[in-house]
Amino acid sequence: MIYFQCDYAEGAHPRIMERLMETNMEQSLGYGEDPYSEKARDLIRKACGQPEAMVQFLVGGTQTNATVIDSILRPYQGVLCAASGHINCHETGAIEAGGHKVLALPCGPEGKITAGQIYEAYRSHMDDATAEHMVQPGMVYISNPTENGAIYYKKELEEISHVCAACGLPLFVDGARLGYGLMAPDNDLTLNDLADLCDVFYIGGTKVGALFGEAVVITNPALMKDFRYMIKRHGGMMAKGRLLGLQFLVLFEDGLYWEISRHAIRLAMRLREGFRECGLKYYADVNTNQQFPIIPDAWLETLSKKYAFSEWGKMDETHTIVRFCTSWATEAESVEAVIEDIRKLSDK
Numbered sequence: 575m576i577y578f579q580c581d582y583a584e585g586a587h588p589r590i591m592e593r594l595m596e597t598n599m600e601q602s603l604g605y606g607e608d609p610y611s612e613k614a615r616d617l618i619r620k621a622c623g624q625p626e627a628m629v630q631f632l633v634g635g636t637q638t639n640a641t642v643i644d645s646i647l648r649p650y651q652g653v654l655c656a657a658s659g660h661i662n663c664h665e666t667g668a669i670e671a672g673g674h675k676v677l678a679l680p681c682g683p684e685g686k687i688t689a690g691q692i693y694e695a696y697r698s699h700m701d702d703a704t705a706e707h708m709v710q711p712g713m714v715y716i717s718n719p720t721e722n723g724a725i726y727y728k729k730e731l732e733e734i735s736h737v738c739a740a741c742g743l744p745l746f747v748d749g750a751r752l753g754y755g756l757m758a759p760d761n762d763l764t765l766n767d768l769a770d771l772c773d774v775f776y777i778g779g780t781k782v783g784a785l786f787g788e789a790v791v792i793t794n795p796a797l798m799k800d801f802r803y804m805i806k807r808h809g810g811m812m813a814k815g816r817l818l819g820l821q822f823l824v825l826f827e828d829g830l831y832w833e834i835s836r837h838a839i840r841l842a843m844r845l846r847e848g849f850r851e852c853g854l855k856y857y858a859d860v861n862t863n864q865q866f867p868i869i870p871d872a873w874l875e876t877l878s879k880k881y882a883f884s885e886w887g888k889m890d891e892t893h894t895i896v897r898f899c900t901s902w903a904t905e906a907e908s909v910e911a912v913i914e915d916i917r918k919l920s921d922k
Contacts, residue, residue: 576908579882581751581863581901586785587834590824594785597820604813606631611819617826618777618789622769628792630801631818632810635660635750638776638788640668643715645804646744646774646797647674651712653746654695656681658721660748675709683858685720689733696741714738717748718768719755722857723864728763735771744797747775753782753835754863759843761861769793777822783834783902784821834902838863841909842900848913852920857886857895865898873919881912 577583585591602608615629632638639661643653652675655662661669662676669676679687679695696711714734718726738745747768755761768775773794779787792798805811812818825831842863849867857866868889877883886895900909
C-alpha cells in the first residue's frame with residue numbers, strides 16, 4: 575500500500591532520529607529549559623526576524639490550538655474562523671470544551687476568509703443592542719495553508735492583519751503545514767512577513783519532518799505573560815521537553831525544514847500536472863502538498879487496493895473529491911506510479 579492519505583504517515587527525518595539517538599543518554603533540565611530547546615528558540619527567532627519573540631514547543635496541533643486560543647480569550651468570547659477550519663471541523667469540539675465558542679464564517683472551496691468578513695462579523699456584534707447576550711468575537715484564527723490546501727497571499731494577510739488590529743482582535747495563524755505553504759510556487763509571503771502580520775502563529779513539525787511537535791511563536795508582548803501556565807494547564811508541558819526542542823534544532827540549524835518542504839511541493843506539483851494530463855479536474859486550484867482531484871466513483875475501489883487517500887466529499891452523483899497528500903518523505907516513484915494508474919483508468 576502506498577500512502578497519500580496524510581503528511582504524517584512516516585516517523586521522522588533520519589537526521590532527527592540520529593540526533594535523538596546521539597543525545598539519548600545525556601542529562602538535561604526538563605520542561606523545555608534545556609540547551610537544545612534554547613538554541614532551537616534562537617534559530618526560530620532569527621528565521622522569523624523577531625529577536626524578542628516568545629517561542630514555546632508543544633506536542634500537536636489540536637493541543638496547540640486549544641492552548642493558544644484559551645490563553646487569549648475571555649470567558650465570554652469566541653474565535654472567528656472559516657467554516658472549514660480545523661478548530662471547527664476536526665478537533666472534536668476541543669475549543670468548545672475549553673469554554674469558548676467557534677464563530678464560523680462561510681468560505682469557498684479554498685477554505686479562506688477575508689478581512690471584510692471579519693470586520694462585518696465584528697461590527698455586527700458590536701452594533702447589536704443585545705450584544706452582551708451573545709458570544710463576543712475575541713480573536714481570529716486562520717490556517718496557512720488552509721484545510722483545503724490554499725495559501726493566504728501577502729496582500730490578503732495584510733488586509734486581515736489591519737482589520738484585526740483596528741478591531742482589537744488578536745490574529746492567530748495555524749501553521750501545521752506552514753513549510754509546505756511557504757514553499758508553494760505562487761507564494762509571496764515570507765516567514766518574516768507572517769511574524770510581522772500576526773500576533774501568534776506556530777510552525778508545524780508533526781507534518782513536516784518531526785516525530786511530533788509544533789513551535790508556537792508569540793510576537794505580541796501582551797500575549798506572552800503567563801503563557802507557560804496555560805501550557806501546563808492543557809497538559810502540554812513535557813517533562814522531557816528537550817525531545818521537542820532537539821527536533822526543531824535539527825530542522826532549523828541548516829535549512830532542513832525548507833529543504834524537505836520544497837521536496838513535498840515539487841512532488842505535489844508533479845502529481846497535479848500528471849492528474850491534469852489524465853483529464854482530471856480539481857475541487858480547489860491550490861499549489862501546496864494537498865491536492866484535491868475529482869475522480870469517477872467507479873475508480874475508487876481499484877485505486878484503494880493500491881493507494882491510501884482521503885475521500886473529501888461527493889462532487890455529484892458519480893464523482894468524488896479525494897485528497898492526495900505528499901510529504902517530506904514521499905518518493906518520486908510513488909507519484910509516477912499513481913499517475914500511471916490514473917492514466918490507465920482514464921484510457922478505458
